Amino acid sequence: MTTPPPESPPAAEAAAPASWIRLAVVGLVGGLLSGLFGVGGGIVMVPLLIMLARMDQKRASATSLVAIVPTAIAGSITYFANGEVDVLAAAIVATGGIVGAWIGARLLRRISMEWLRWGFIALLVLVAIRLIVVAPERGAGSVDWNVGTALGLVALGLVMGVASGLFGIGGGLIMVPSFIAIFGMGDLIAKGTSLAAMIPTAVSGTITNVRGGMVDVRAGLIVGIAATVASFGGVWLAFFLPADVAAWLFAGLLVLAAVQLAVRAVRARRAGSA
Structure with missing residues (x-):
């Protein structure tokens, strides 16, 4: 009697496309929100990588940063083409951001998982509150340049860079x-300038993470390609969606992500103490 072939190889092959699809979904969602809200998309991609790709917080954070690089480039180019990027402000923030990303990426390898998880949740909630409190305007005035403004932008870059790497x-x-809220930009130019400023910061943090063995390069590339494609649609939506509506929608999304991560954090703590 002929021995039937083993069943495991077909099952393994069938599972592979699902992994690609999940990573692509992460990228599409993150890229759309990146273009729409002027963020890298990591605030959504990190929770999705944890839930869909089964990554831990540290690897998800490091892998997300890889995907942010092409996404930010694509989004900032689109905003720049529409005259919505303050190049000087972006360059100054990026200067502080590169140093901050280097610091944050190194802290990522040393900080405990529990502290990192709850710190990320706190960041989500604080930003959601800020988006609701600060009413964005479309077509607001430009930056009032002086020494204090330049120093403030450098400080902002440092804080942003640490958050990026961490x-x-x-x-x-x-x-x-x-x-x-601080520099008086309109919502569209704030989004475009943000995307431009985060490019060197994300590159700096990614290099540090890759050297530290923290990155799933394959996953980062898949997510990044999908996010880049979706970012163009996000920018298009940003020009048509009212500023206050966009702010409220994004705040709601952040709260939802924070709740999901908090539930997972509590479950992980209970499992560890059991």
């Missing part, structure tokens, strides 16, 4: 509200 986000969640 949490795997592009930093747009910090930059966009700050550009609007």
